[in-house]
Amino acid sequence: MDIIVCVKQVPGTSHVEVDPVTGVLKRDGAAGKLNPYDLFALETAFRLKERIGQARVRTLSMGPGQAVSSLLETLYMGADEAYLLSDRVFAGADVQATSYALKCGVEKLGKFDLILCGKQTTDGDTAQVGPELAEQLGIEHASNVLSVDEICEDSVTVTMNLDQVIQTQRMKLPCLLTIEKDACTPRLPSFRRKFATKEDAVTVFTAADVPDLDLSRCGLKGSPTQVERIFPPEKGGGREMHEGDGEQLADELYGILRSGKFL
Amino acid sequence: MYKKVDENDVAFFRSVLEEERVLSGDRIAEEYSHDELDGVRRLPDVLLKVRSTEEISAVMAYADEKKLPVVVRGSGTGLVGAAVALEGGVMLETLGMNRILELDEENLTVTVEPGVLLMDLAAFAEEHDFLYPPDPGEKSATIGGNISTNAGGMRAVKYGVTRDYVRGLTVVLPDGSVEKLGGKIVKNSTGYSLLNLMIGSEGTLGVITEAILKLVPLPKITESLLVPFRSVREGIRAVPEIIRSKASLTAIEFFERETVLFAEEYLGKRFPDTRYPAYLLLTVDGNDRNVVDREMTSVASLCMEKGAADAYLVDTEERKDAVWKARGAFLEAIKASAAEMDECDVVVPRSRVAEFVEYTHALAEETGLRIPSFGHAGDGNLHVYLCRDGLSEEEWEKRMETAFRKMYARAAELNGQVSGEHGIGYAKKRYMREVCGEKQVELMRGIKKVFDPNGILNPGKLF
Numbered sequence A: 001m002d003i004i005v006c007v008k009q010v011p012g013t014s015h016v017e018v019d020p021v022t023g024v025l026k027r028d029g030a031a032g033k034l035n036p037y038d039l040f041a042l043e044t045a046f047r048l049k050e051r052i053g054q055a056r057v058r059t060l061s062m063g064p065g066q067a068v069s070s071l072l073e074t075l076y077m078g079a080d081e082a083y084l085l086s087d088r089v090f091a092g093a094d095v096q097a098t099s100y101a102l103k104c105g106v107e108k109l110g111k112f113d114l115i116l117c118g119k120q121t122t123d124g125d126t127a128q129v130g131p132e133l134a135e136q137l138g139i140e141h142a143s144n145v146l147s148v149d150e151i152c153e154d155s156v157t158v159t160m161n162l163d164q165v166i167q168t169q170r171m172k173l174p175c176l177l178t179i180e181k182d183a184c185t186p187r188l189p190s191f192r193r194k195f196a197t198k199e200d201a202v203t204v205f206t207a208a209d210v211p212d213l214d215l216s217r218c219g220l221k222g223s224p225t226q227v228e229r230i231f232p233p234e235k236g237g238g239r240e241m242h243e244g245d246g247e248q249l250a251d252e253l254y255g256i257l258r259s260g261k262f263l
Numbered sequence B: 001m002y003k004k005v006d007e008n009d010v011a012f013f014r015s016v017l018e019e020e021r022v023l024s025g026d027r028i029a030e031e032y033s034h035d036e037l038d039g040v041r042r043l044p045d046v047l048l049k050v051r052s053t054e055e056i057s058a059v060m061a062y063a064d065e066k067k068l069p070v071v072v073r074g075s076g077t078g079l080v081g082a083a084v085a086l087e088g089g090v091m092l093e094t095l096g097m098n099r100i101l102e103l104d105e106e107n108l109t110v111t112v113e114p115g116v117l118l119m120d121l122a123a124f125a126e127e128h129d130f131l132y133p134p135d136p137g138e139k140s141a142t143i144g145g146n147i148s149t150n151a152g153g154m155r156a157v158k159y160g161v162t163r164d165y166v167r168g169l170t171v172v173l174p175d176g177s178v179e180k181l182g183g184k185i186v187k188n189s190t191g192y193s194l195l196n197l198m199i200g201s202e203g204t205l206g207v208i209t210e211a212i213l214k215l216v217p218l219p220k221i222t223e224s225l226l227v228p229f230r231s232v233r234e235g236i237r238a239v240p241e242i243i244r245s246k247a248s249l250t251a252i253e254f255f256e257r258e259t260v261l262f263a264e265e266y267l268g269k270r271f272p273d274t275r276y277p278a279y280l281l282l283t284v285d286g287n288d289r290n291v292v293d294r295e296m297t298s299v300a301s302l303c304m305e306k307g308a309a310d311a312y313l314v315d316t317e318e319r320k321d322a323v324w325k326a327r328g329a330f331l332e333a334i335k336a337s338a339a340e341m342d343e344c345d346v347v348v349p350r351s352r353v354a355e356f357v358e359y360t361h362a363l364a365e366e367t368g369l370r371i372p373s374f375g376h377a378g379d380g381n382l383h384v385y386l387c388r389d390g391l392s393e394e395e396w397e398k399r400m401e402t403a404f405r406k407m408y409a410r411a412a413e414l415n416g417q418v419s420g421e422h423g424i425g426y427a428k429k430r431y432m433r434e435v436c437g438e439k440q441v442e443l444m445r446g447i448k449k450v451f452d453p454n455g456i457l458n459p460g461k462l463f
Helices: A036-052 A065-077 A095-109 A129-137 A191-195 A246-259 B007-016 B053-066 B118-127 B143-149 B194-198 B232-244 B257-267 B289-305 B317-328 B330-337 B350-367 B393-413 B429-451
Strands: A002-006 A009-011 A032-034 A056-062 A081-085 A114-118 A140-151 A155-161 A166-172 A175-179 A202-205 B022-024 B046-049 B070-073 B090-093 B100-104 B109-112 B166-172 B178-182 B207-214 B221-229 B251-256 B278-286 B312-314 B341-344 B373-376 B381-387
Touching (some): A002 A036, A002 A129, A009 A065, A032 A036, A036 A065, A036 A114, A036 A140, A056 A065, A056 A095, A065 A081, A065 A191, A081 A095, A095 A129, A129 A140, A129 A175, A140 A166, A191 B312, B007 B046, B007 B053, B053 B070, B053 B090, B053 B166, B053 B207, B100 B118, B109 B118, B118 B143, B143 B207, B166 B194, B178 B194, B221 B232, B221 B289, B221 B317, B232 B251, B232 B278, B232 B289, B232 B350, B251 B257, B257 B278, B257 B317, B257 B330, B278 B289, B312 B317, B317 B330, B330 B341, B330 B381, B341 B393, B350 B373, B350 B381, B350 B393, B381 B393
Parallel strands (some): A002 A056, A002 A114, A056 A081, A081 A202, A114 A175, A140 A175, B046 B090
Antiparallel strands (some): A155 A166, B022 B046, B100 B109, B109 B207, B166 B178, B166 B207, B221 B278, B221 B312, B251 B278, B251 B373, B341 B381
């Protein structure tokens, strides 16, 4: 079985400041790290490989040259091969252009059975690249996947965390899944694997390596999204007060726990 | 011997503190009768929620004159009963004295009241790009309590313990007089160090009302390695080798899989790896990316040479959270796993840690007790827990007594001490006497007499 995990390098700290005047993210000097949401997709892939026995896990990213370090990290965690699409023509891509580039990358990798993505990224935060990639590839997808319950040659059964309900469904392979946060505890990068990995182990593709690439669909040029302004969200207190007698409060608490799917 | 608190005394306290800060009788909550480990219980007769040095001074002068016993309490997170009012009397609770008074960036000090919580001080320091290095597992303890037990924690390997970060103290003595010991000074050769006598005195010599603490610049990078071993023996035996390699580590923590599984259960969260019987958790800090990377790589390869199955990188906030949250919950997790438990906080020379851990394993077999342990392997301080599980009260007491005696005797043979950081309090008195000997205990009694001739401060503790 061939599994591809799409990953992204994001700023290394969760305290990225936004310049209040220009609205640009202040990234100076901040080292990159693997998007934390992608770690759950990676772990899901590694566990599937352990479960199935015969499987190959390849990781794919689009980004600047320094993203190689994050792809190396996927190798230290357990990926078999890692690929980076890196070229100036991909720069400034929105959801649509990113998905197109990743689609070309996936096609370049050849045959696959399953694509896994993180649910969203900590910087872009749209949660749309995974589903959009599936659309561009013309395959089925499921979002917010909590668990892969069953996998066989031509289908996969997954449980999804949807708004109101938790839903289990069976899907035809090949398909794409975006994995929910905390679906599992991701393993840590291994120094044993690191010591056995060559520094140039990541294969880098430029635009020239991708056959039939439509440049008008890449990067800023291929991005219909116009970013007008970026601003940090207002910080909320995140606290609710309920008043009443014990009986009434217990009922309300039950309702809250129920709607949060804790019960 | 002590006077019992009566209405007149309560009336006096109400003349010093506002009424709602003077609690007596049924108004004192049950939690004030014990500490975290709950080994001994007694409620004070009156609980005073103090707010200032002046109030404490007035209360102490009065108590000394009337011979009322006085116990100081912070968050009550102690483990040896040091903050339990064994004789009833007056309890001073310092949680209301929780102001951070001054950050002095020229002298690299922070001045705090004793009721400031360790976690709040740590966060305050970090916000200002400083590190307050002492890092005991219990972050909700007060700084006053940390100073009173000379708390240690995870970073002791590189940074030392609380004592190394106390520059000055304001102290109210039992007769109500107020003394300033030390100050914002780096050096001090001025007579006996009364400052150092106060540190670790467990509330028996005076009441700390203000502390000047030393800070260090915050290292820009802190990363850890989680190192799995195929046997407990291999894991713990690797520690002296790591120390010998002169690696500059901030922390060297040791724990066993069983403890990790308890923490998973307790936190409801999976640990990144539980496939191996033993783990070391090592931390490197620094300001230069390349230096930290080099250090991490060389320690990782050394560990693998010494038999480690692997070495896992713990670098990002999420990864640190997954690993260190669990480490911070070990004590609570073991406590939740046992019907009753008691602990032993011995410290031995680091080169003997392996021997001591192996001894506790043999002792578990010999006594039939479950004895999980974890600890600060890098500084020789181990936390060993005796768990009651299904044993009858009588059998539990008997086996615990045997196990404690043997462990402390073994620690003494290895040139260790009774307590690395939790203190002696009430629970470990006789073991201190056995290990330190009568002569040293007599000297301690003499010091106590000079500070507190009427013996009103924290009676029944230490000796």
